[in-house]
Amino acid sequence: MRELSLHILDVAENSLRAGASLVEILVEEDIVQNKVIIKILDNGCGMEQEYAAKVLDPFITERTTRTVGLGLPMFAAIATHCSGHLQLNSEPNIGTEVLVEMERDNIDRPPIGDMASTIVSLLCHDNPADILYRRVVEKDEFVFDTRELKKQLEEIPLTEPSVLNWIREYIFEKEDYYQRKGASDNEINS
């Protein structure tokens, strides 16, 4: 997977499958400390500690359709390649948190990528959970909250194609701004 946003989609999908009603996603670029921080937090069913300790092993999965689970191990591998790490905290009946940190200017660090399509894909899941997405670059912050959108939409579902398309374009515009901001802050720092 060539974008961090694809790993985020993959991991957040686990949250939806775990029956979460709210998934919080943070993507932060700390230019001064040279870090990319990604956090995916859910209030789903969580995991027993024993299982959570094994879940980074690619040959452990809950699925019965095949016997390998590559989502978390691949994300962890990318983080390690970029002088960072992936940390998993989970508690049964409370939820799961996946925290990833990596070196921002590392040559191996994948781009953040298309977060707009990631969010829209998550909204198409069977589990109609709310999503709170925060994108931070230094002191600038963009917050996307489906609970706010639902107030505006009244009885019209978020999954209406015209609504989903609007959401994708809306987040895309903001992402574009943050990507350019990240690039120009880089120049100032170097």
Add this chain to the structure above:
Amino acid sequence: MKSIADLKKIREQARHNISLRESGERTQVRVYMGTCGIAAGARQTIAAIIDELAKQNIGDVEVLQKGCIGLCEHEPLVEVERKGEDSVMYGHIDEEKARRIVTRHVIDGVILDEWVVNCGCSIGID
């Protein structure tokens, strides 16, 4: 710049479209997005399907994303189920093929045989 206030207009348009629908039943388009699907490009596929539906002003279609069903070698997989018809599973669906599936199968009801993956059996296809 887009703002949350734009949603009002979209809401009114969607309301209008929904009132035009006759029955509650809807066509379902399922995109399989396990790790395998995502790695194969399913996210662009689902985005293209939503975009094509929105552009053609089709509201009575539900786009769902699903997990891995074990046909990883055929990802990205797209399944179309029109109301009252058998579902059809398509394999290796990129953005362009996805748009074509929306126009031909979802809207016109014509199955695109050349992209169909047979009956859930993953052996001997390709």
